[in-house]
Structures are given as C-alpha cells and as structure tokens.
Amino acid sequence: MTEHHHHITLPDGSIEKQTTTLNVGPTHPATHGVFQNIMELDGERVVSTEQTVGYIHRAFEKLAERRPLYQVTPITDRLNYCSSPINNMGWHLTCEKLLGVETPKRVDYLRVIIMELARISDHLICNSIVGVDTGAYTGFLYVMQYRELIYEIYEEVCGSRLTTNIGRIGGFERNFTNTAFTKLEKFLKEYPKVLKEFEGLFTRNRIFMERTIGGGAISAERALNYGFTGPNLRAAGVDYDVRVHSPYSSYEDFQFDIPVGKTGDNYDRFLVRNQEMWQSLSIIEQAYQKIQAFKGAEAEIYHADVPEYYLPKKEDVYTKMEALIWHFKIIMGEVDMPKGEVYKAVEGGNGELGFYLISDGGRTPFRLHFRRPCFIYYQAYPELIKGGMLSDAIVTMSSLNLIAGELDA
Amino acid sequence: MAIDNQYIQIKLTEKFGDLVFNFEDSYGMLSFEAPKEQNLKVLQYLYDEPTLGFQFLTDLCAVNYPDDKGRELAVVYHLHNLQTNTRIRFKVFTSIENTDVFTASKLFSAADWMERETFDFYGVNFVGHHNLKRILNVDEMDYFPLRKEFPLEDQTRIDKDDEMFGRG
Amino acid sequence: MSRPVRFNIHPIEAKISDAIGNAPAPEGYGGDGFFTARLSDVVGLARKNSLWPLPFATSCCGIEFMGTMGSHYDLSRFGSERVGFSPRQCDLLMVMGTIAKKMGPVLKQVYLQMAEPRWVIAVGACASSGGIFDTYSVLQGIDQVIPVDVYVPGCPPRPEAILDGFMKIQDLVGQESIRRRNGEQYKALLNGYGIE
Numbered sequence: 168m169t170e171h172h173h174h175i176t177l178p179d180g181s182i183e184k185q186t187t188t189l190n191v192g193p194t195h196p197a198t199h200g201v202f203q204n205i206m207e208l209d210g211e212r213v214v215s216t217e218q219t220v221g222y223i224h225r226a227f228e229k230l231a232e233r234r235p236l237y238q239v240t241p242i243t244d245r246l247n248y249c250s251s252p253i254n255n256m257g258w259h260l261t262c263e264k265l266l267g268v269e270t271p272k273r274v275d276y277l278r279v280i281i282m283e284l285a286r287i288s289d290h291l292i293c294n295s296i297v298g299v300d301t302g303a304y305t306g307f308l309y310v311m312q313y314r315e316l317i318y319e320i321y322e323e324v325c326g327s328r329l330t331t332n333i334g335r336i337g338g339f340e341r342n343f344t345n346t347a348f349t350k351l352e353k354f355l356k357e358y359p360k361v362l363k364e365f366e367g368l369f370t371r372n373r374i375f376m377e378r379t380i381g382g383g384a385i386s387a388e389r390a391l392n393y394g395f396t397g398p399n400l401r402a403a404g405v406d407y408d409v410r411v412h413s414p415y416s417s418y419e420d421f422q423f424d425i426p427v428g429k430t431g432d433n434y435d436r437f438l439v440r441n442q443e444m445w446q447s448l449s450i451i452e453q454a455y456q457k458i459q460a461f462k463g464a465e466a467e468i469y470h471a472d473v474p475e476y477y478l479p480k481k482e483d484v485y486t487k488m489e490a491l492i493w494h495f496k497i498i499m500g501e502v503d504m505p506k507g508e509v510y511k512a513v514e515g516g517n518g519e520l521g522f523y524l525i526s527d528g529g530r531t532p533f534r535l536h537f538r539r540p541c542f543i544y545y546q547a548y549p550e551l552i553k554g555g556m557l558s559d560a561i562v563t564m565s566s567l568n569l570i571a572g573e574l575d576a
Numbered sequence: 577m578a579i580d581n582q583y584i585q586i587k588l589t590e591k592f593g594d595l596v597f598n599f600e601d602s603y604g605m606l607s608f609e610a611p612k613e614q615n616l617k618v619l620q621y622l623y624d625e626p627t628l629g630f631q632f633l634t635d636l637c638a639v640n641y642p643d644d645k646g647r648e649l650a651v652v653y654h655l656h657n658l659q660t661n662t663r664i665r666f667k668v669f670t671s672i673e674n675t676d677v678f679t680a681s682k683l684f685s686a687a688d689w690m691e692r693e694t695f696d697f698y699g700v701n702f703v704g705h706h707n708l709k710r711i712l713n714v715d716e717m718d719y720f721p722l723r724k725e726f727p728l729e730d731q732t733r734i735d736k737d738d739e740m741f742g743r744g
Numbered sequence: 745m746s747r748p749v750r751f752n753i754h755p756i757e758a759k760i761s762d763a764i765g766n767a768p769a770p771e772g773y774g775g776d777g778f779f780t781a782r783l784s785d786v787v788g789l790a791r792k793n794s795l796w797p798l799p800f801a802t803s804c805c806g807i808e809f810m811g812t813m814g815s816h817y818d819l820s821r822f823g824s825e826r827v828g829f830s831p832r833q834c835d836l837l838m839v840m841g842t843i844a845k846k847m848g849p850v851l852k853q854v855y856l857q858m859a860e861p862r863w864v865i866a867v868g869a870c871a872s873s874g875g876i877f878d879t880y881s882v883l884q885g886i887d888q889v890i891p892v893d894v895y896v897p898g899c900p901p902r903p904e905a906i907l908d909g910f911m912k913i914q915d916l917v918g919q920e921s922i923r924r925r926n927g928e929q930y931k932a933l934l935n936g937y938g939i940e
Contacts, residue, residue, distance in 0.1 A: 193850055194800060196829035201802050201847065221712035222847045223802050226879035228697070229721060229728050241876065248804040264603060292807070311814030318811075329808055329900055391658070394633055394686030405658070412661050508602045510635075510654060510665065521635055523654070536637040538654075546689045572803045575712055575844075713881060714846050721880050730880045 186214055189557070193222045198564060199296055200571035202545075211557050216549045220542075224575045231535040235500060236262050237336060237478065239535065244330035246537060247573040250289035250516035251331045252281045252321065257513035260415050261522040262336045265509045266476055273461055273468045274338040275417035276454045280351065281324065281333060282416070282513075283447040283454075287358075288317045289516030290398070290440040290447075293568040297437055298369060300565045301378040306368050313361045316354045323347040337477035338470025348455075355452060362448075366441055376434065383551040383563030384432035393550075394543040397518025399567060402439045403431030409514040420457070421450050433559075433566040440568075475502050500530030517541050517568040541567070542574045579628065579662045581606040587628060591621055598667075605663050612668040615651070616678045619666070622655060623683060630655035630664060633680070636690040638698040642724045648672035649698055653680070670700070672723075679705040697722035767793055784922045791835070791861070792917040793823040795910075798834035800854060802841030805868035805900040809840050817903040822910060831857035836913060837890075840900075842870035843883045855890045856939065860925050863917060865909055866892045869899040891933055 192203035201222035207214040227246070231239050243254040256278050263270065270278075291310050298306040318328040323346050325333040334340065369375045385395070390403040400407055408425045410418040426442035428435030461468075470477050474493045483490035496502050506528045512521040518540025527533040544567065551567075552560040584606055588596045596618065598609040610618050622630040635654040642648060647669040656663050670677055679702040680687040691702045692711040699720035702708055710717065719726055729736075770789055772781030797819075801809055813819050813827065828834045831854050843851055855864070866886050869875030872895040874884035886892060893916055896909035924930055934940070 193847065194854060221710075221714075221844070222850070223842050223844050224712040224846065224881045225842055225844065225877045226721065226728065226881050230877070230879055233728055245804055248807055292810075308815050311811065312816050315811070315816050328902065330804055389685075391632055392685045394684070407658055412658075508607065508665070510603075510605060510663070512634075519634070521654070523635060523637065523652070525639060534639045536635070538635040542689065542693075543686050546685065572842075726880075728880065729878050730882075730884070733878075733884050736874075736878060736884065 185209060193219070198561075200569055200574075202564070202569065202571065202574075204548075204560075206557070206560070208557060213552050213555055213557060213560055216552065216560075218545070218548060220545070221575050223571050225572075227537065227576045228535055231532055233531060235530045236504075236532070237497070239532070240334075241330070241332050243537075244332055245572050246539065246576075247289070247516055247520070247541075247570045248329060249292050249570060250285035251329065252285040252333045253289075253513060253515050254520060255331060255333050256282055256416065257511065257515070257520050257522060259334055259336050260513065261509055261511040261524055262476075263471075264511050265505060265507060265524060265526055266336070266473075267505070268337050268471055268473050268476060270338060270416075270471045271465075271468045272417060272420075273458060273465065274470060276420075276457050277339060277343060277469065278334070278416045279418065279421070279454045280451050280458075281321075283451045284317050284320060284354075286447045286514075286516055287444050288314050289568070290444050293517075293565070294369075294437055294440050295365075296565045297379070297433065297562060298375070300562045301375055303368065303372075303375065306365055309368075310361065310365055313358060316350070316357065320347060320350045320354065323350055335470065335478055337473045338468075340478075341480075342467065342469040351451070351455065355448070355455070359448060362441070362444055370438065370441070378559070379433040379437060379562060379566070381430070382433045382555060382559040383436075383566065384430050385547060385551055386431065389547070389550070390431060390544075393547040395518070395547070396540050396544070397515065398439045398443060399431075399436060399518065399544055401425060402428035402435040404429055409512050409519050413512065415511070415513060421453050423450050433562050436566045502530075504528050504530060512538070515540060517570065517573075518544065537576060539573045539576060541569050542576070545569055545574060579657065579660050584628060584662075584664060587625065588618075588621075591625075592618065602665070605665055607665040607667070609667045609669065612651075612670050612677050615653075615666075615668045616680065616683070619653065619655075619680055619683055622664075622666075629657045629659060630662075632656040632658050633684040633686050633690075634663070636680070636687055636694065638694045638700050638722075640698060640723050644669075646671045649675060649700060651677055651694065651700060675699055675701045676703050677701070678703050679708075681705055696720070699723070784920070785918075787922050788918040788920060791920075792914040794826075795822075795824045795836045795863075795914070795917065796826050796828050796834045797824050797836045797838050797910075798828055798831055798854070798858070800837060800839045800851065802843065802847065803870070805840035805871070808900040808903060809838070809867070809906065812903040812906045817907065819907070819910065822907070822914065824910070831855075832859060834858060835862055837862065837864045838867055839864065839871045839886050840867040842875070842877055843886050844881050845883055846881070848883050848889050851886060852889045861917075861920070863893045863913055864890060865894045865896065865913055867896045867906055867909065868901055869897060872897065875899055889937065891937060 187208045189206045189208055192198045193201045203219040204216045206216045227242050230242055240255055240258055243258045244251040246254045291314055295307040295310050321331050322328055324343055325331050385403055387403045387405050390400050404427055406425045406427050423446045426439050428439050478497055479490035479494050484494045504526050507526055509524045512519045521538030523536040524532050525534040551563050585599050595614050596608055596610050600607050622628050634656045637652055639650045649670050649672055650667050653666045677700055679691055681691060691705055694700050695708055696710045696712055767789060770781045770785030772779055799809055811817060866872045871886050874882050894909050894912045896905055898905050
C-alpha cells in the first residue's frame with residue numbers, strides 16, 4: 168500500500184472556515200423557555216446569532232376578538248404567567264378606562280397588594296434562575312419554598328395559584344378573608360429575612376460577580392431605541408416606571424423609590440430586581456396599613472358600584488331578581504358598550520405591559536393588541552451577547568426575564 | 577409636564593398642512609392620521625422637533641377594517657415622549673391590494689420585530705425592512721391569520737365538533 | 745364565608761418511621777438467602793422507582809413543575825430527583841405546556857431520540873387537548889404526534905396533581921411486561937404515529 172489515504176473527506180471550504188455553528192434551543196435546558204438561537208461561534212466567543220421565536224404562539228389576539236371583555240381575563244393570565252395578577256389587573260383597568268368605571272380606594276389598595284406580590288414572585292423567579300445559570304442552584308431551591316407563601320395568598324383570594332384570573336371589572340369577586348390577611352401578615356414577617364439571605368448568597372459573592380459584571384451590557388440610548396422598559400431599562404440608568412409616570416390604581420398614594428443601575432449589565436439587572444422587591448414589600452406594607460384604616464361600611468367595599476358591568480354574586484343570581492337581570496344582561500351581551508380606542512399600560516413584571524383595545528360597540532373587542540415588553544426587548548439579544556462568551560449569553564438570556572408565553576403571544 | 581395636545585396639533589399642521597388630519601382626543605390621548613406615503617416624514621419630524629421629541633416607540637400594530645373599502649388596513653404607532661410623559665397615537669391606512677408601507681425600523685430598532693409581527697398577522701408589506709418574514713407562525717403558512725376574513729380555529733382539525741362548542 | 749369543601753381537616757400526625765420505607769417486594773417465593781419472582785416484576789420495581797424525567801416545559805405548566813420539583817412538593821421523593829435534559833438518558837417525557845404547530849416536529853424529534861422503554865405524560869389541558877387555545881396555531885393535544893400514557897388535567901394542574909400523574913406512571917411502569925415493547929400491538933401503535 169503506497170497510496171495515501173485520508174480518513175475522512177472534508178467538505179470544501181470547511182478548513183478555511185474559522186467559526187462553528189451551534190444551535191441552542193428551542194428546547195434547551197439553559198434557555199428557560201422555548202427560544203431558538205443559531206449562533207456563530209469563534210472558539211467560545213459569540214460572533215453572531217439568529218433568533219427564531221413563535222414556538223408557543225397561541226393566537227391570543229385573535230382569540231380575544233371572540234370573547235366578551237370578562238372572558239379575556241383568562242387569556243391575560245397566560246401572557247406573563249410568572250406575574251399573572253398584574254396582567255389581570257391591567258386588563259380590568261383597561262376595560263374600566265373604556266367603560267368609565269371609577270373604583271373605590273379600598274379596591275385600588277387591594278389591587279396594589281396583589282400586584283406587588285406578583286412583582287415579587289416574578290422577580291424572585293428571574294433572579295433565582297440567574298443564580299442557577301451561574302452555578303448556584305441553592306438560591307433557587309431556597310426561595311421556591313417562599314414563593315409558595317405568595318401563591319397561598321392568591322389561593323385564598325381567588326382559589327387559584329398560578330393562572331389566577333383574579334378580580335373582575337370594577338373590583339374583586341369577593342372580599343379578602345381574614346385568613347388572607349393573616350397569610351399576608353405571615354408573608355410580610357417572614358419574607359424580609361429570606362430576601363436578605365438570598366441577597367447574601369449573591370450580591371457580594373465573588374464568583375457571581377465575576378460571572379455577571381459586564382456581561383450583556385447595553386447603554387441607555389440603545390435600550391431606549393430598542394424599546395426596553397421595566398427593570399431592564401432601569402438597570403441601564405433610565406428611571407422610567409409606569410407606576411410613577413402614569414399612576415394607575417392609586418399608586419400616587421404610595422411612597423417608594425425607583426431603583427436604577429448604571430451599566431445595564433446582568434449584575435445591574437439583578438440588583439435592580441432585588442431592590443424592587445424591597446420597594447414592593449414597603450408598598451405592600453403601606454397598602455395594608457391604609458386598608459386597616461378603613462372603618463365601618465367602607466372597610467367592606469371590594470368592588471365598584473357598577474351593576475351593568477360587575478357580575479353579581481352567584482347566590483344573589485339565584486335569589487334576587489335584580490341580580491338575575493344584570494347577570495343575564497352581562498352574560499348575553501345586552502349591556503351597551505361604548506365605542507372607542509383605549510391604550511392603557513401597567514408596570515408588568517418585566518416592563519410596560521400595554522393593552523390597546525378598540526371597541527366598535529359590540530360585546531367583544533374589535534381588536535385587542537398586547538404590548539408585550541419581552542417581545543420587544545428580546546430583539547436586542549444579538550447585540551447584547553455579541554463578542555461575549557457563550558456561557559455569558561446564557562446568563563444574559565435569563566437575566567432579561569424572557570417569558571415565552573408573553574413573547575409569543 | 578405633558579405637552580398640550582393642542583400644541584402638538586398646531587405644530588403638525590404648521591409643518592404638514594392638510595397631510596395630517598382626523599385629529600381627535602381619544603381618552604386623553606391625541607390621535608391623528610396621515611397618508612401612508614408620509615409616515616416616515618411624520619415620524620422623523622416628531623422625533624427630531626425639540627419641542628415634541630417623541631423618541632420612544634411604545635407599540636406598533638395593525639388593525640383590519642374589512643368594510644372600509646380602500647382603507648382596509650391601518651398601521652397604528654403609539655409614541656411616547658419620556659421626558660414630558662406625553663403619549664400620542666398615529667395611524668396610516670392602506671388598501672388590502674397594495675399594502676406597501678415604509679418601514680420605521682431604521683428610526684426605531686424596536687420596530688424591527690413589531691413590523692415582522694404585523695406582516696405575519698396582516699400581511700402589511702414594510703418597504704425597506706431588512707428581514708421581512710414571518711416571525712410567530714410557520715413559514716409555510718399561506719394566509720394572514722388575523723385578518724377578519726379568516727377563522728380563528730384550525731379548519732383541518734377533526735377531533736373538535738363545532739356543534740358541541742356552541743359554534744355550529 | 746365558609747368554603748364548601750375542606751380537605752384534610754384532621755391530618756394524621758406523621759411518624760418518622762412511616763416516612764422511611766422500602767419499596768414493597770413483588771409477589772414471589774422466598775426462603776433463607778433466596779427469593780424468586782417474575783422477572784417482569786423485579787425489573788418493573790427497579791424501573792418505577794428510578795424514573796428519569798425529561799421536562800419538556802414550554803409555558804405556564806412548566807412554572808408549576810418548578811414548584812413540584814422545588815423543596816416544598818419535592819418530586820425526588822419518588823425517585824426522580826435526577827431531572828435530565830438529554831433525551832438519550834431519560835425514560836419519562838413530561839410535556840408541560842402548549843405545543844404549537846411550530847413545536848410539533850421538535851417534540852416528535854425529542855421523543856424519537858429517547859431510548860426504549862420510554863413513557864410520556866401530558867401535563868395540563870394544553871398538552872392533553874389544546875385547552876382553551878382552539879386556534880389556528882396550536883396543536884390540539886400532543887397525542888396527535890406522539891403516544892401518551894397519562895394525561896393530567898388542569899390549567900395548570902396543581903403540583904399535587906402532577907405528582908398524582910407521576911404516581912400513575914409509576915404504576916404503569918411497575919406493571920409493564922418486559923416483552924411489551926417487542927410486541928406486535930406496540931409496533932402497531934407506533935406505526936399509527938408514523939414511527940417505524
């Protein structure tokens with residue numbers, strides 16, 4: 168055998184090619200959601216990435232065109248399912264704006280409590296997952312246990328844990344029970360200790376800092392151009408918060424700070440979220456005090472007095488004529504809907520969650536568009552990770568708080 | 577302090593004359609319309625004019641009005657001036673036969689995917705977009721599902737009887 | 745207002761000796777230093793107490809699975825703390841969340857990559873039937889692309905329900921004959937899904 172043999176035949180051009188193509192997703196353990204990225208790597212550095220989304224596109228907007236206003240609430244649950252109550256409340260507020268419903272102060276404060284609890288559980292998941300991706304599983308397992316405390320409160324208020332469908336147009340379906348308040352007190356007592364310990368595990372942890380500082384950074388100008396909102400924008404140094412700029416549900420009655428970062432990197436995003444949890448705790452405490460200050464009949468109010476939009480109590484429907492009539496009218500779409508276009512935004516767990524509702528006077532929305540914050544800011548991902556390490560790209564993804572259900576609508 | 581809606585209207589009319597019209601106050605937000613050929617000029621003016629400064633694109637979506645002949649599709653921009661905290665809504669209408677609208681993605685990076693989504697749902701052809709293809713649906717899809725003429729449900733499914741779901 | 749249904753009004757005080765136990769031995773004949781039983785039973789016993797789940801979590805139900813896996817509900821009590829993400833090493837595909845049509849082929853690919861014996865559990869209404877999303881983009885139940893062993897209802901199911909579904913799978917695994925996967929019936933089932 169004098170002939171020279173190659174072991175493998177290489178395709179043309181493969182020797183000259185300096186980069187590797189790597190497919191991450193759509194079901195990759197590190198992506199925490201169904202996102203696909205086809206990355207071009209030079210060694211371990213990311214040269215470019217091509218994103219594919221839509222792996223759980225569920226046609227929310229088309230579905231909403233078929234449903235009366237009160238039936239759209241369950242769809243909003245499934246947008247950002249880490250903080251469903253905020254989405255529910257945002258939807259109720261949008262309807263109330265369209266219908267011209269004024270809610271009593273006590274309802275506003277109860278809503279604030281629920282929304283801030285949701286914010287805490289949202290940030291908690293996001294930050295603990297950042298921990299998981301930097302190699303610290305402990306934090307995640309530790310705080311998951313305390314997220315249950317929040318879920319127990321939801322359960323006491325509306326009967327459900329995750330996809331809450333909480334509240335109604337005009338208020339809540341029923342008053343908060345004493346158990347709910349007891350559970351809230353328990354949460355307020357136990358949670359600060361937990362959060363402090365959670366922070367202790369990470370914020371000054373050398374490994375965590377090395378992994379997150381400088382990774383996935385974005386400047387304030389680029390962030391604004393990309394339509395960033397929420398904690399991600401605030402981490403880049405812009406103090407925009409819907410709760411302060413266009414207060415809804417009486418947020419103007421509360422004292423709280425907007426934490427902002429400087430660099431817009433993974434570490435700052437983490438710190439901003441942690442700080443926001445402390446602010447949320449303080450808001451909940453203030454709201455609880457305000458609620459306790461109500462006396463007499465005022466202390467029992469849990470919905471606005473709008474029988475034409477607020478579904479009556481089920482017991483009353485069976486026993487009282489008036490309730491039966493209103494129930495029939497609402498369910499059968501006999502109530503006149505105003506025509507008009509409304510845009511209402513709330514500060515969701517990961518940014519400005521907007522509802523653009525067009526009503527043509529029919530019982531269902533003519534068009535409902537959700538401004539989904541993470542759909543908008545996920546576009547910036549290739550720019551954020553370019554030139555960085557592959558393992559940092561994973562941390563960047565989790566620190567952006569991407570929720571596939573919201574992103575893909 | 578928010579900019580007065582009246583002031584925005586005066587500034588726009590000064591600059592564009594009859595090309596901006598249908599001004600209305602919808603629940604406190606100024607809403608107006610322009611011909612679709614003018615959309616970039618209007619957006620650019622709103623962006624550059626120092627007393628207006630609408631430099632944040634909050635939202636971009638389309639609406640289908642099947643009964644409005646020649647104006648079946650509307651592209652709606654929600655803009656925000658974060659410094660003065662003012663929001664406005666700006667619309668352009670297009671016919672369903674020729675859906676060309678200029679892309680805003682050069683001005684706002686955020687518009688990139690929102691325009692792709694709008695194309696995916698309504699088939700609005702954003703002229704000048706660098707990568708206009710479907711984003712949420714599969715590439716093989718041959719219709720624009722959010723147009724009013726198309727049904728919500730998948731017509732090929734066999735296990736769900738419309739009668740039983742009250743849709744017969 | 746009192747709630748109409750209350751569960752667990754008189755919880756039984758747990759004894760630590762009850763909490764730790766051995767898996768019950770299969771039926772068989774034993775004596776000094778030996779034990780005979782059906783091979784199927786012994787294999788089933790081993791398999792069912794060390795299932796390696798592959799979580800295919802796409803949406804809301806995945807968040808509830810995080811709760812199930814976490815310290816409060818603790819899936820590892822059932823011998824499956826080893827949650828794997830490689831289809832090659834896992835026995836149980838847990839599909840949690842909506843599967844869109846775009847995702848269908850990916851799901852099937854993951855199923856095909858798993859080695860036999862493999863089981864599938866559809867967690868939640870979407871995976872079982874499409875749930876509330878009877879829309880153009882959503883697959884109306886994953887059983888249109890892969891065979892399913894256990895369905896867990898709920899939107900999303902509570903962690904207890906997921907655990908219950910998991911225990912149902914354990915029962916199936918424990919009772920399965922070791923010859924089933926070579927049988928004609930099983931081949932016909934797979935052929936029904938276009939899997940050779």
